[in-house]
Amino acid sequence: xxxxxxxSERNEGPSRxxxxxxxxxxxxxxxxxxxxxxxxxPATPSTEAQRAADPxxxxxxxxxxxxLRDPATPPPEAAGDxxxxxxxxxxxxxxxxxxxxxxxxxxxxVERLRREVRAAQADAEGRALVELAKGILVERLxxxxxxxxxxxxxxxxxxGVTPLEFAVEVINRASKDRVSEVTDAFMAAVTGSVAxxxxxxxxxxxxxxxxxxxxxxxxxxxxxxxxxxxxxGAVAVAIWAAGxxxxxxxxxxxxxxxxxxxxxxxVPPDVATVGRLGLTELAGQWIGSLAQTGLPTIGRQAYPxxxxxxxxxGTGGRIHGVLExxxxxxxEPQPPQVVRQVEALAELCAHTLQVYxxxxxxxxEPRVLPDASELMDLADGLHDPALVLVPLVxxxxxxxxxxxxxxxxxxxxxxxxPRAVVNGALLLEAYPMAAVGSDLFQxxxxxHATGEPFRARRMSLTALVxxxxxxxxxxxxxxxxxxxxxxxxxxxxxxxxxxxxxxxxQRLGRIGGFEEDVLTGETTWNDQLFALYGRDPxxxxxxxxxxxxxxxxxxxxxxxxxxxxLLHHRRPASAAFRLQRPDGVTRHMRIVAEPVxxxxxxxxxxxxxxxxxxxxxxxxxxxxxxxxxxxxxxQHASERSRLALxxxxxxxxxxxxxxxxxxxxxxxxxxxAEEEQLVGGDWYDAVVLPSGLVMLCVGDVxxxxxxxxxxxxxxxxxxxxxxxxxxxxxxxxxxxNIVAHxxxxxxxxxxxxxxxxxxxxxxxxxxAGHLPxxxxxxxxxxxxxxxxxxxxxxxxxxxxxxxxxxxxxxxTLLMYTDGLIERRDRSVEESLTQLLxxxxxxxxxxxxxxxxxxxxxxxxxxxxxxxxxxxxx
Numbered sequence: 001x002x003x004x005x006x007x008s009e010r011n012e013g014p015s016r017x018x019x020x021x022x023x024x025x026x027x028x029x030x031x032x033x034x035x036x037x038x039x040x041x042p043a044t045p046s047t048e049a050q051r052a053a054d055p056x057x058x059x060x061x062x063x064x065x066x067x068l069r070d071p072a073t074p075p076p077e078a079a080g081d082x083x084x085x086x087x088x089x090x091x092x093x094x095x096x097x098x099x100x101x102x103x104x105x106x107x108x109x110v111e112r113l114r115r116e117v118r119a120a121q122a123d124a125e126g127r128a129l130v131e132l133a134k135g136i137l138v139e140r141l142x143x144x145x146x147x148x149x150x151x152x153x154x155x156x157x158x159x160g161v162t163p164l165e166f167a168v169e170v171i172n173r174a175s176k177d178r179v180s181e182v183t184d185a186f187m188a189a190v191t192g193s194v195a196x197x198x199x200x201x202x203x204x205x206x207x208x209x210x211x212x213x214x215x216x217x218x219x220x221x222x223x224x225x226x227x228x229x230x231x232x233g234a235v236a237v238a239i240w241a242a243g244x245x246x247x248x249x250x251x252x253x254x255x256x257x258x259x260x261x262x263x264x265x266x267v268p269p270d271v272a273t274v275g276r277l278g279l280t281e282l283a284g285q286w287i288g289s290l291a292q293t294g295l296p297t298i299g300r301q302a303y304p305x306x307x308x309x310x311x312x313x314g315t316g317g318r319i320h321g322v323l324e325x326x327x328x329x330x331x332e333p334q335p336p337q338v339v340r341q342v343e344a345l346a347e348l349c350a351h352t353l354q355v356y357x358x359x360x361x362x363x364x365e366p367r368v369l370p371d372a373s374e375l376m377d378l379a380d381g382l383h384d385p386a387l388v389l390v391p392l393v394x395x396x397x398x399x400x401x402x403x404x405x406x407x408x409x410x411x412x413x414x415x416x417x418p419r420a421v422v423n424g425a426l427l428l429e430a431y432p433m434a435a436v437g438s439d440l441f442q443x444x445x446x447x448h449a450t451g452e453p454f455r456a457r458r459m460s461l462t463a464l465v466x467x468x469x470x471x472x473x474x475x476x477x478x479x480x481x482x483x484x485x486x487x488x489x490x491x492x493x494x495x496x497x498x499x500x501x502x503x504x505x506q507r508l509g510r511i512g513g514f515e516e517d518v519l520t521g522e523t524t525w526n527d528q529l530f531a532l533y534g535r536d537p538x539x540x541x542x543x544x545x546x547x548x549x550x551x552x553x554x555x556x557x558x559x560x561x562x563x564x565x566l567l568h569h570r571r572p573a574s575a576a577f578r579l580q581r582p583d584g585v586t587r588h589m590r591i592v593a594e595p596v597x598x599x600x601x602x603x604x605x606x607x608x609x610x611x612x613x614x615x616x617x618x619x620x621x622x623x624x625x626x627x628x629x630x631x632x633x634x635q636h637a638s639e640r641s642r643l644a645l646x647x648x649x650x651x652x653x654x655x656x657x658x659x660x661x662x663x664x665x666x667x668x669x670x671x672x673a674e675e676e677q678l679v680g681g682d683w684y685d686a687v688v689l690p691s692g693l694v695m696l697c698v699g700d701v702x703x704x705x706x707x708x709x710x711x712x713x714x715x716x717x718x719x720x721x722x723x724x725x726x727x728x729x730x731x732x733x734x735x736x737n738i739v740a741h742x743x744x745x746x747x748x749x750x751x752x753x754x755x756x757x758x759x760x761x762x763x764x765x766x767x768a769g770h771l772p773x774x775x776x777x778x779x780x781x782x783x784x785x786x787x788x789x790x791x792x793x794x795x796x797x798x799x800x801x802x803x804x805x806x807x808x809x810x811x812t813l814l815m816y817t818d819g820l821i822e823r824r825d826r827s828v829e830e831s832l833t834q835l836l837x838x839x840x841x842x843x844x845x846x847x848x849x850x851x852x853x854x855x856x857x858x859x860x861x862x863x864x865x866x867x868x869x870x871x872x873x
Contacts, residue, residue, distance in 0.1 A: 133167030217241075217252030220352045224345055225254040229325055232338065235306075236326040238298050239349050240267075240275045242319060244451035244480055248275050251321065251353060256299045264298040269452075273297050278310025278322040279450055284343070285310045288331050299326055307331020311342055312449075313350040317391060317399020318483070319449040320353040322346075375481050376406040382488065385411040389427060389485040391448055402427040402444060402485065412491050414461045414472035431461075444478055444485055453479040461489065503528075510612035516544060517605050518567075532589070532612050534581035544593075544606060552578035552586070562591065570595045570603055576613070588617040640706070659686060661694055661758055663873040667846045671819070671854055671865040673704070680864035681708035681749070682817045683716045687723070692758065695723045698815045698866050699751035699792075700770070711747045715740060715792070719753065729753040729766040730802040733789065737768065740793030749792040752815050761807050761872065766800045768792050771821075771832070774839055775805070776812040781839040783832065812846065812871045814839060819865035820857050834858060846871045 130152070137148040156166035217239050225237045236255025240248040246269035253261045267273055274297040277285040287293055287308040290300060297308065307327040312319045323346040372390060379386040389402035407423045422430050427441065434440040440461070443454050456476045474489040506512065512529025516522070523541040530537045533550075542550055544567070548559050555577035562575035572594040579589045593608025659666040666686050673680050681701025688694050697719060701712045718739045722732050732753055740747050752773060754765035765773065765784070769791035772784045789800040807813065821831035838856050843849035850867050859865070 130163055130167045133170040136170055217349075217352055218254075219252075220349060221252035221254040224323075224348075228341070228345055232341075233327055234325045235303065235328045236299055238264075238275070238324040238326075239313070239353070240279075240322040240324065241353050242279055242321045242451055243269075244453075245269050246279075246450070246452040248273070248279070248322065250298070253298065255326065257302070260299055260302070274308050274310050275322045275324050278312055278324065279319065282312055282319075282449070284312060284346075286331070286334065286339075288333075297324070303328055305329065309342060311346040313346040313353060314449060315347055315350040315354075316393045316397045317445070317449060319451075320350045323349045372405055372482075372484050375484050375486060378481075379406060379408040379486060382408060383410055384488050384490045387411070387422075387487040389444065389448075389487055391483060391485075392426065399445065399448070401429075402448075404430060405484070414474070414491060440476075443476075444487065447478045447480050448485050451480045453477070461491070511609050512611075513607070513609045514541065515605060515607040518603050519605075529610055532587070532610055533579070534583050534585065547577075547591075550580055552580060554578075562593075566593050566595060566606060567603065570597065570601075587612055588614045659688060659694065661688065664694070664756070664758060665846045665871040665873065666694070666696075667850050667869050669850045669854060669865075669867040673819075673862055673864045680704050680819075681712040682819060682864045682866045683712045684815075684866040684868050685716055685720060686868055687720060689723055689726075689755075691726055694756040694758065694870075695720075695753070696756060696813075696815060696868050696870065697751060697753040698770070698817055698868050699749055700817045700819075700866075701747060701749040711740075711743060711749070714743060715747075715749060715751075719751075728802055729755055729764055730800040733766050733768045733792070733800045734798065737790075737792045737794075737798055738796065741796050743793070747793050751792060754813075754815070756807075756870065762804050763807060763813065764802055764804045766802045768800060771816070771818060771828075774814040774816075774836065776814065776839050776842065777808065778810075779840055781836045783836070807872050809872050812839075812842065812849065812869060814853075815868040816853075817864075817866045819859055819861065819863035820853065820867065822859050822861050822863065824860055831858070 133152060135148075137143070137151055141148065141151065143151070152163055152166065152170075156163045159166055161169075221237050221239050225234065229237055234255075237253065238250060238256065239252040241251040242248060248267040250261060250265045267275065272295060274285065274287065274290070274293070274295050277295070285308070287310075289305055290297070290303065290308050291305050303326050306329055309323075309325040309327075309331070311323050311325075313321045313323050323342070325342065372388060375388050379388050386408045387404050388406040390405045391399055392401045392403050394400050404422055404425055404427060407419050411419050411422070413419075413422055427434060427444070431440070434444075440459075443456075446452070447454050454476070455478075458473050459476050461472045461474050472491050474491045477486075477488040479486050506526070506528050510528075510532065512532045513526050514529055515524045521543070523543050525541040527537060529541075530539075533542065535542075544563060547563070548556055551559055555575075558575045559577055562573045565571050565573035572592070574590065574592040576588065576590045579587045581587060590611045590613045591608060592611075593606050595603050596605040596607060598604050668684050668686055670682070670684065681703060682699070683701075684698045686694070686696050699712070699715060699719075701708045701715065715736060719732060719736050722735050727735075733751065736751065736753075740749055749768075750770035751768045752765065752770045753767075754763050754773070756763045765787075766789060767787050768789045770789075772786055774781055774783050784805065785803060787801040787803055790798050816835075818828075821835050822828070823831055835853070838853060839849075841852070843852055846869050850869050853867060854865065857865070
């Protein structure tokens with residue numbers, strides 16, 4: 001039924017057929033299918049009682065009777081008397097009923113009329129569905145209206161359901177629309193409850209009937225809450241209309257206080273609310289508890305802990321608003337059947353919002369949106385390329401594409417195609433990469449659905465030409481106007497892009513360009529040069545002849561040389577000077593310029609650039625100061641290392657004269673560290689004592705530098721002085737430990753000390769944390785036993801274990817420091833094995849053997865090394 005038909009029925013007024021009257025002949029099936037807009041007149045209590053007692057009696061079009069009656073309303077028979085049950089009649093002292101007062105009669109009458117109006121409304125809503133089902137039977141069975149009414153009554157009786165429930169079943173089977181699909185899904189999922197199945201179908205069809213017959217969005221909200229959402233536990237519903245700017249307008253509400261509805265009549269764009277989430281999330285929002293989200297919305301104070309549902313109300317690929325539903329308590333996750341019911345109700349709201357977008361807001365006039373022709377005129381008035389897009393929907397009402405209805409005169413295709421090729425084509429046919437290579441199509445679809453405009457800078461556009469993708473960068477603007485979409489793009493010009501790159505390069509490099517016309521005296525600066533000079537862009541540029549007045553006085557000579565070369569000799573020139581800015585800041589500048597000559601070799605203009613080199617200048621000054629400081633530091637370090645090395649060589653020469661001992665060869669080697677600044681603490685000693693014994697020792701003081709070298713000298717001299725006492729090597733190391741412990745700086749060191757008796761050919765030795773000596777005998781080489789002995793200087797007092805070994809002829813004994821074998825990538829045991837392998841090769845002389853050990857050493861620690869070797873004759 002169209003709007004004029006609905007209005008006509010409302011003007012004709014309600015009419016209730018009597019039980020004996022024949023059903024209305026459905027001359028027009030579509031007209032019969034529309035629900036009755038107005039409720040019938042009030043029925044008498046006796047009539048209501050008869051209908052409640054026998055739903056199938058009388059006119060079958062009378063509806064289900066109590067099937068849709070409010071459960072809280074008592075049956076009509078309970079209000080048969082004037083007083084009703086709400087106001088009990090007063091009694092006299094004798095027990096007789098007193099005469100009812102005028103107020104009591106009036107209250108009883110109001111209560112009775114209220115119940116009759118409710119029953120009449122339910123009766124009218126049910127009658128609309130029954131009449132629609134009768135029209136379907138007339139068309140399907142080819143019978144008259146009276147026969148269709150009898151068939152409906154008889155089939156309902158055989159099925160054991162009310163005529164209204166059977167009528168809804170007939171409508172669902174015939175329509176196969178969204179409501180019928182939702183009802184079938186719900187009935188397939190619910191088992192064991194026939195009442196639940198039937199009530200779902202009746203509720204949805206009653207809600208649909210009320211929504212289609214409603215005169216505005218407010219009536220739609222009342223119908224949805226009463227028939228469909230109330231039985232699901234909902235207590236309030238709000239229908240929001242979406243504006244083209246992203247705003248929300250409360251088009252209708254039910255269950256919320258009028259004051260609350262007035263407060264929320266308009267929600268500006270970009271305000272985060274529950275309804276806003278339903279607009280931005282196409283799948284809808286199902287919120288278990290409103291308190292957990294913290295989002296503001298209508299009725300938040302009344303239901304702070306309740307659940308909320310916000311579902312977009314759209315049809316044909318376009319979103320017209322949002323359906324928001326409130327529950328009084330926590331909302332558990334709902335089954336898919338209930339979700340589909342809510343989505344179907346949101347689609348009903350979308351149809352209503354198309355007709356009544358702002359019915360509730362009297363002070364806000366709905367916008368008059370231009371049609372396609374007006375939008376085409378608007379596009380032709382733009383200086384940027386623009387396309388007018390018209391949505392294309394399929395038979396199911398789903399958006400599948402947009403047709404390019406019009407392209408303006410300034411249209412520029414990214415692939416270079418003419419306007420005629422693109423105009424009239426489908427968007428995805430002309431630009432298939434819009435849905436694959438970028439999200440352009442999704443953006444357009446989103447704008448068409450929500451009405452929110454979209455703008456982006458430097459977005460990539462790709463077009464296929466002969467299956468070759470061609471890309472371009474453009475600034476986009478997408479907006480919805482009525483049912484059409486206006487797409488504007490500004491493709492980045494190569495010249496503009498290069499100019500932008502040059503501008504950014506000048507800004508980052510702090511470079512400003514200029515050009516001066518010699519004939520007219522006109523000087524042109526860019527904005528960057530005004531910033532470098534610290535001058536206002538509206539001020540007059542400084543000419544080259546005035547440059548000296550803005551520079552430091554000490555730079556006058558270099559500026560004069562620059563001007564003579566440029567203006568008189570007509571050659572490119574450059575100069576560095578200090579610029580005195582008006583704000584008192586001095587900047588170091590560099591100017592580079594070249595002359596512009598005509599065909600007669602006459603100077604007509606000068607162009608060039610200034611560059612702020614202050615940062616470079618101060619960096620060079622800092623680097624120069626740093627270089628001077630480093631050179632001075634290196635000189636001091638070199639002098640310090642030279643003195644330490646001289647001291648070490650004076651005490652520890654690399655070689656020394658051989659000792660004069662019968663049948664004994666003694667040789668020593670000292671190799672300093674490879675880096676001169678790493679003066680070490682390795683030391684050796686070989687001396688004949690007054691007792692005739694030969695003292696042999698090597699040691700290593702921890703650390704490098706002057707401190708290590710001086711500590712080495714102290715320990716070496718102390719051991720030589722203690723050796724004249726005739727004490728054994730263990731005792732000598734005990735005394736040397738006391739000396740090391742009391743030295744300033746907590747010195748620690750390792751050492752091996754041995755006393756060789758030439759008469760007995762024996763060697764007594766001890767070690768203090770040092771590697772043991774190596775004994776080479778024949779073709780074998782082995783380390784001597786690892787005696788117990790702690791590092792020197794660790795504890796105040798300690799003792800050291802001694803051992804005596806008898807040497808044979810041709811034996812070679814080697815004492816060394818760790819600089820001979822130590823490696824960073826190997827253990828000490830592996831390095832010692834390598835030393836033993838080299839020591840087995842006996843050279844003709846002891847000196848040659850020590851040199852061979854130093855040559856083939858694989859040490860990589862750059863540490864100094866000491867070797868003491870003896871060989872018996």
